[in-house]
Amino acid sequence: MYDEHIRRSAQRAGVDPISFTHPLEDAILSIFHADAPSPFSVVLTGTAGDGKTYLCHKIWSKIGGDEEEWGSDDIYYQRSTTIGGRRVRVHLIRDLTALPGHDPRGRYADKQELLLLFCQALIHPAADDVFLIAANDGQLIEAWHRLPPSEEVERIRQLFESLLVEDRRETEGTPLKFFNLSRVPCANLFELSLDAFLSHAGWETCASEAGPQAEFFGPLCPIRRNYELLQSPLVKRRLQALFKLCDSNDLHIPIRRILLLLANAVLGHPDVRDHLMQAADIPGIIQRGTTAKASLFNNIFGGNLSETRQESLEVFTYLNRFRIGYETSNRIDNILIFGEADEILRPYFNTLVGSDSFYGADPSYYAAQRAYIEGAEGDEINAGAFLDLLVRQRRRLFFIIPEAQEKELALWELTVFKYAGEYLSRVLRVLESGGKVDRSILARLVRGLNRVFVGMLVSTDRELLLATSFSFSNSKVSQILEDRIPVTPRLNERVELTFEGVKPTLAVQLNDSIRCTWPLNLIRYEFLSRVAEGALPDSFSRECYEDVLAFKSKLLGYLMERRRTDGEGEIGVITFRLMDLDALGNPTDEVVEVRLG
DSSP states (O other), X not given: OOHHHHHHHHHHHTOOOOOOOOTTHHHHHHTTOTTSSSOOEEEEEESTTSSHHHHHHHHHHHTTOOHHHXXXXXXXXXXXXXXXXXXXXXXXXXXXXXXXXXXXXXXXXXXXXXXXXXXXXXXXXXXXXXXXXXXXXXXXXXXXXXXXXXXXXXXXXXXXXXXXXXXXXXXXXSOEEEEEGGXXXXXXXXXXXXXXXXXXXXXXXHHHTOOSTTSTTSTTOHHHHHHHHHXXXXXXXXXXXXXXHHHHTTOOOOHHHHHHHHHHHHHBOTTSXXXXXXGXXXXXXXXXXXXXXXXXXXXXXXXXXXXXXXXXXXXXXXXXXXXXXXXXXXXXXXXXXXXXXXXXXXXXXXXXXXXXXXXXXXXHXXXXXXXXXXXXXXXXXXXXXXXXXXXXXHXXXXXXXXXXXXXXXXXXXXXXXXXXXXXXXXXXHHHHTTOOOOHHHHHHHHHHHHHHHHSSOOOOOSEEEEXXXXXXXXXXXXXXXXXXXXXXXXXXXXXXXXXXXXEEEEEEEOSSSOEEEEEOOHHXXXXXXXXXXXXXXXXXXXXXXXXXXXHHXXXXXXXXXXXHHHTOSOTXXXXXXXXXXXXXXXXXXXXXXXXXX
């Protein structure tokens, strides 16, 4: 899947590779313009498959590099060009890890010497050497750890680390542009990849060579059906939503894996070679009546692959964290199992299941359904077969339930994140557009925080309760009330939902200068919402519970800072506020003073 291998494969097959303009492409190429303000070195980092080699090739072409030379197996390239009115020598390393210790062509004598030259070019801006280095983020730092220790090496290593951690592209006074490709939202990469995939000229060739019903790309061909489904606006939106939620949970999916997902979605089938359909497979699949196994909706989650193969590919691992196909509701399963026979559920069954002869209620589905309903007790074979079909059908329903029925049929209960739809529409989308999140949502989050912070079924949602135990430890129950932070602004104190960086953030303002922020990803949002509605804090996820307690500790630290700054408290007096709950779950407190001396 590497860029150079793709190009060779495309040439052999006589097709154009799938391509699109990378979101950072214009910004990176502009650095190597002849009329750029001044020469800058560039580091491209990120995970494997983010497009580093692709962008290196674009830059090599930009500065007039030879295509035949690029097509070799070289890792290092060198060329003189004009940038910013100066003649410079560009050193291009398209894979830092694979860079040989000694260049067989004699362009550099030693790898360490070449990297030390790069350090010199960054420390002395007037240098005539410019570097373009592509490296995975961990390997970049590791390479500098291996260099002979010196003040210059340490300075550049610390520069790389700070740019990575702080997600910055440059630092003043250093001629370096640092691009972390993994910071590009995978939702954006998915949209670009999908458009390039669907608009590829090869699909027109498939359509022009379509045969009769039992042949490739005919009306009964599952490859054609999957391609058409992938063009559906509703399917696109649901897929886009999943990728956006992956971004919110800091799960980055690189371009290479997105393209793998799209290919598997259209071509997947568990009964063919490599589990990917070819044109010659189509007549047999139709004849055997196994078209339903090629369902796009199942392939999206790697359902055509073995469990081991699924787990080896992070794109399927991430998407399967939503548990789509395994989470459900009574109503959805009643529609799937009994819908055809039930007068009330029949309209839903006919619209959502019976109307789709490809991946909905085909003969194999009806047969398995009947065997499941009528089967004898202990008939595990028929029961297992139908339960596997239910997984595919739930996945299908997630993508085809109309938006008008999302709430009625509880679409997001088909995932492990039942608040995900609300998070997308009423939090993320609102904040991205500069709006203000509904007060009821903030109130629920505050109630969830209070129940974890205090360890009791607190009902209040108008103020954030900061409580500790006598030992100041993160004990399950904390009854020493340290402070109440109002949700509605009061004397420079408030709790609010804002949009900072690329995700929603819960911000607690303690005074005009002390502010504590907590990125509100989907997992945190789901956890707090469920706790607010009655779930026990440590039953949903121990990790989530500890995460919220860490936020509480951070808040208490800021509170101590405010007290030191403002000089709060009477000298010689220790005051405790013992908290309890009334019958409605509202907090009450009793002040206890201890005078010293």
